[in-house]
Amino acid sequence: MNEDVVQVAKDLLGKVIVTKIDGITTSGIITETEAYAGITDKASHAYGGRRTNRTEIMYARGGVAYVYLCYGIHHLFNVVTNVQDIPHAVLIRAIEPVKGIDAMLQRRKKTKLQPQLTSGPGAMSMALGIHTSHTGLSLAKGIITIHDEGLSVEDIIATTRIGVDYAKEDALLPYRFYIEGNKFISKP
Numbered sequence: 001m002n003e004d005v006v007q008v009a010k011d012l013l014g015k016v017i018v019t020k021i022d023g024i025t026t027s028g029i030i031t032e033t034e035a036y037a038g039i040t041d042k043a044s045h046a047y048g049g050r051r052t053n054r055t056e057i058m059y060a061r062g063g064v065a066y067v068y069l070c071y072g073i074h075h076l077f078n079v080v081t082n083v084q085d086i087p088h089a090v091l092i093r094a095i096e097p098v099k100g101i102d103a104m105l106q107r108r109k110k111t112k113l114q115p116q117l118t119s120g121p122g123a124m125s126m127a128l129g130i131h132t133s134h135t136g137l138s139l140a141k142g143i144i145t146i147h148d149e150g151l152s153v154e155d156i157i158a159t160t161r162i163g164v165d166y167a168k169e170d171a172l173l174p175y176r177f178y179i180e181g182n183k184f185i186s187k188p
Helices: 005-011 102-106 121-129 165-172
Strands: 014-023 024-036 065-070 074-080 089-099 146-147 155-161 174-181
Touching: 005 024, 005 089, 005 121, 014 121, 014 155, 024 102, 024 121, 065 174, 074 121, 089 102, 089 121, 102 121
Parallel strands: none
Antiparallel strands: 014 024, 014 146, 024 089, 024 174, 065 074, 074 089, 155 174
């Protein structure tokens, strides 16, 4: 566990996320993340200590998945990062596909590999087969895992998060991170 959710969001860049769903393995290099600093962050689902059926998993010990439904259609995948009862999470916004590209194309109803396949958190989750039913799963083993393959990330761009204007001054925090020059990132 790491108490600095912003550092975790940066550290996840270059890591490899792997899914093993229905006998199909897909993977990709994490290229874009956003940090959400729990009860003090107006953009966080746990802001002010909010605890609901949906957000309760954010209060779990780090290393588990938090997947929620956005606009009733997009399944957005987050990594819970802190100790028990500190609801920090990192949204994984985009990956660069590595394995299982044919399966990703099929899941996304696409015909060729382009950045839109896995750029944006909803597209990324769909391509990897991630669903809200995966909330609470350990990311150390099983269906969804995150691995350090030793990829070096030199240049990280920090900017404001996407789609959190309701968070007022917290919307201006530089909590979105992406690998400079990588084409597999979402469009603000």
